[in-house]
Amino acid sequence: xxxxxxxxxxxxxxxxxxxxxxxxxxxxxxxxxxxxxxxxxxxxxxxxxxxxxxxxxxxxxxxxxxxxxxxxxxxxxxxxxxxxxxxxxxxxxxxxxxxxxxxxxxxxxxxxxxxxxxxxxxxxxxxxxxxxxxxxxxxxxxxxxxxxxxxxxxxxxxxxxxxxxxxxxxxxxxxxxxxxxxxxxxxxxxxxxxxxxxxxxxxxxxxxxxxxxxxxxxxxxxxxxxxxxxxxxxxxxxxxxxxxxxxxxxxxxxx
Amino acid sequence: xxxxxxxxxxxxxxxxxxxxxxxxxxxxxxxxxxxxxxxxxxxxxxxxxxxxxxxxxxxxxxxxxxxxxxxxxxxxxxxxxxxxxxxxxxxxxxxxxxxxxxxxxxxxxxxxxxxxxxxxxxxxxxxxxxxxxxxxxxxxxxxxxxxxxxxxxxxxxxxxxxxxxxxxxxxxxxxxxxxxxxxxxxxxxxxxxxxxxxxxxxxxxxxxxxxxxxxxxxxxxxxxxxxxxxxxxxxxxxxxxxxxxxxxxxxxxxxxxxxxxxxxxxxxxxxxxxxxxxxxxxxxxxxxxxxxxxxxxxxxxxxxxxxxxxxxxxxxxxxxxxxxxxxxxxxxxxxxxxxxxxxxxxxxxxxxxxxxxxxxxxxxxxxxxxxxxxxxxxxxxxxxxxxxxxxxxxxxxxxxxxxxxxxxxxxxxxxxxxxxxxxxxxxxxxxxxxxxxxxxxxxxxxxxxxxxxxxxxxxxxxxxxxxxxxxxxxxxxxxx
Numbered sequence: 001x002x003x004x005x006x007x008x009x010x011x012x013x014x015x016x017x018x019x020x021x022x023x024x025x026x027x028x029x030x031x032x033x034x035x036x037x038x039x040x041x042x043x044x045x046x047x048x049x050x051x052x053x054x055x056x057x058x059x060x061x062x063x064x065x066x067x068x069x070x071x072x073x074x075x076x077x078x079x080x081x082x083x084x085x086x087x088x089x090x091x092x093x094x095x096x097x098x099x100x101x102x103x104x105x106x107x108x109x110x111x112x113x114x115x116x117x118x119x120x121x122x123x124x125x126x127x128x129x130x131x132x133x134x135x136x137x138x139x140x141x142x143x144x145x146x147x148x149x150x151x152x153x154x155x156x157x158x159x160x161x162x163x164x165x166x167x168x169x170x171x172x173x174x175x176x177x178x179x180x181x182x183x184x185x186x187x188x189x190x191x192x193x194x195x196x197x198x199x200x201x202x203x204x205x206x207x208x209x210x211x212x213x214x215x216x217x218x219x220x221x222x223x224x225x226x227x228x229x230x231x232x233x234x235x236x237x238x239x240x241x242x243x244x245x246x247x248x249x250x251x252x253x254x255x
Numbered sequence: 256x257x258x259x260x261x262x263x264x265x266x267x268x269x270x271x272x273x274x275x276x277x278x279x280x281x282x283x284x285x286x287x288x289x290x291x292x293x294x295x296x297x298x299x300x301x302x303x304x305x306x307x308x309x310x311x312x313x314x315x316x317x318x319x320x321x322x323x324x325x326x327x328x329x330x331x332x333x334x335x336x337x338x339x340x341x342x343x344x345x346x347x348x349x350x351x352x353x354x355x356x357x358x359x360x361x362x363x364x365x366x367x368x369x370x371x372x373x374x375x376x377x378x379x380x381x382x383x384x385x386x387x388x389x390x391x392x393x394x395x396x397x398x399x400x401x402x403x404x405x406x407x408x409x410x411x412x413x414x415x416x417x418x419x420x421x422x423x424x425x426x427x428x429x430x431x432x433x434x435x436x437x438x439x440x441x442x443x444x445x446x447x448x449x450x451x452x453x454x455x456x457x458x459x460x461x462x463x464x465x466x467x468x469x470x471x472x473x474x475x476x477x478x479x480x481x482x483x484x485x486x487x488x489x490x491x492x493x494x495x496x497x498x499x500x501x502x503x504x505x506x507x508x509x510x511x512x513x514x515x516x517x518x519x520x521x522x523x524x525x526x527x528x529x530x531x532x533x534x535x536x537x538x539x540x541x542x543x544x545x546x547x548x549x550x551x552x553x554x555x556x557x558x559x560x561x562x563x564x565x566x567x568x569x570x571x572x573x574x575x576x577x578x579x580x581x582x583x584x585x586x587x588x589x590x591x592x593x594x595x596x597x598x599x600x601x602x603x604x605x606x607x608x609x610x611x612x613x614x615x616x617x618x619x620x621x622x623x624x625x626x627x628x629x630x631x632x633x634x635x636x637x638x639x640x641x642x643x644x645x646x647x648x649x650x651x652x653x654x655x656x657x658x659x660x661x662x663x664x665x666x667x668x669x670x671x672x673x674x675x676x677x678x679x680x681x682x683x684x685x686x687x688x689x690x691x692x693x694x695x696x697x698x699x700x701x702x703x704x705x706x707x708x709x710x711x712x713x714x715x716x717x718x719x720x721x722x723x724x725x726x727x728x729x730x731x732x733x734x735x
Contacts, residue, residue, distance in 0.1 A: 089641070093639060094639070096638065125640050
């Protein structure tokens with residue numbers, strides 16, 4: 001189901017993400033920037049993909065397009081069966097709320113809220129019952145080992161703890177796809193490893209599809225099953241790091 | 256997002272920059288306070304004026320006269336309604352019928368006559384009027400010396416101060432220079448002898464023809480017209496008898512006989528029942544005899560006191576339907592009310608100016624908040640907040656500031672009114688006048704002000720909220 005640069009496969013129904021000839025151009029003054037320029041690939045459900053490239057290669061732009069934070073100039077970006085280019089603004093918000101979860105390099109927790117409140121916030125937008133929210137948020141924080149810290153504000157925590165909290169927040173509405181933008185970029189190697197282990201755990205036990213942007217090839221090789229290389233908005237390489245993500249290898253595979 | 260979550264998030268966001276938001280809210284409070292204070296002043300003045308007008312007895316009274324009396328109250332009265340000759344007589348049954356109309360408190364005949372009063376054997380000619388017991392509470396008697404009549408039939412009199420001066424043999428001075436207490440002291444408790452012509456009914460049949468001959472007393476005369484044989488068949492006869500009545504002076508009033516205040520154009524007042532029982536010959540008696548003679552004496556005018564000025568128009572219409580002329584000063588009070596509506600609008604506009612300035616403060620605060628919280632808005636959008644959620648959140652913040660500012664403002668405005676009222680009353684008391692409530696804040700003004708404040712704040716939040724909602728999350732997240 002994974003594609004290789006030499007032999008692109010046809011999109012399959014089991015793909016979590018299907019990208020077809022995707023372009024995202026924008027103007028910066030006189031210059032036309034081709035951040036994403038004719039990209040096509042598919043990601044199978046339950047796969048763990050790393051997007052690699054130098055800064056400015058377009059990997060973050062690509063991630064934003066899959067997240068529904070940005071709209072393509074042309075082409076298709078289908079996530080869990082829906083073409084984001086065709087969705088209205090409210091539908092895109094629902095996509096971000098329920099289909100994908102996001103983790104950022106700079107954590108992006110809201111500084112005025114405690115960890116508990118930060119994790120609870122997506123449930124407010126999803127209009128989850130007030131009675132259930134507390135338990136769910138507590139559970140999510142327990143999963144990333146932050147039970148003791150849940151009433152602290154982000155500024156009182158280490159980077160690793162903040163990123164763990166943001167992982168808990170990304171998971172709270174049970175999305176099928178986790179989009180991670182340099183999740184270890186601001187962390188030392190010990191904390192980075194911890195975060196990557198959590199992400200791998202989500203991939204394996206929850207069957208979440210992971211798409212991670214990084215510029216560290218070593219990290220990608222260690223955790224991802226597939227690496228897509230980008231340069232100047234185009235795919236320059238697509239390789240597997242290990243055995244193909246056969247459904248038999250993990251428990252909790254979706255479907 | 257649910258309303259509870261919205262308000263909770265809005266409140267916590269407002270708490271985050273508590274100084275700035277408090278200052279903005281105080282701005283709204285001042286705006287609302289000025290609005291409340293201004294409109295309260297307008298309403299208070301209006302109530303003060305209408306209280307004064309009501310106690311003057313002018314605006315709850317309808318004057319009724321018979322159409323037989325050719326002097327109508329206006330052209331319209333002369334053109335509409337039955338012809339004078341066919342209209343009913345304004346006699347005792349008519350008075351009772353009027354008194355039984357809905358919302359009528361009382362209907363009393365207007366009895367006044369010119370007669371001679373002797374004080375210490377010196378004659379004085381003046382107008383005497385009957386006064387109903389209900390007029391005791393009129394503010395015309397505010398400055399009265401002595402007391403009101405002990406009963407409705409007591410042989411007692413209240414003098415107007417100018418007449419009191421005349422009795423004392425003083426020359427009349429300008430009204431304001433006369434001290435009522437001064438002239439009252441030697442007169443209270445003294446006796447007056449009133450001489451008057453009594454109308455005495457005779458049996459209607461047989462002796463009718465003898466009417467003219469039955470003159471008793473020196474001043475007697477007959478009203479019977481011998482040239483009308485047809486009507487003289489049913490006509491009642493009466494004689495005019497000279498009588499006298501001793502009256503005790505119980506009060507001297509301050510009111511001015513020329514003023515428009517109530518039935519004050521006479522100079523001596525006696526209890527109404529007493530006046531009626533005297534059966535003093537009225538000028539209208541002669542005319543009635545000519546038109547349609549009856550056994551009942553007719554009244555020149557009947558004053559109808561209505562329970563509330565609100566009903567005056569209804570009563571006036573009902574009386575007109577009965578075939579009488581009716582007149583009230585409600586038209587004049589309509590103009591007064593119109594004036595106060597205009598005054599209220601102007602005060603409201605001036606009061607709202609401060610609120611308009613405050614609303615710019617809200618716009619400013621929220622635009623600043625949008626800029627400051629760009630990244631936060633980006634985060635919220637990234638984790639699934641829709642444009643509508645973000646817009647509602649800023650709306651809620653504006654609304655909370657508006658309602659809080661409205662509540663504080665109403666309290667502030669009310670306090671300002673009370674303080675100025677208190678100060679004004681200190682001054683009023685120094686002028687030896689009764690204290691007045693100049694400021695009045697009715698509950699509907701409180702509710703409307705808070706709603707208005709919330710509305711203005713929400714309108715001010717419109718632009719900042721739209722700006723926040725439109726924010727591009729990719730750029731917002733890049734913003735540090």
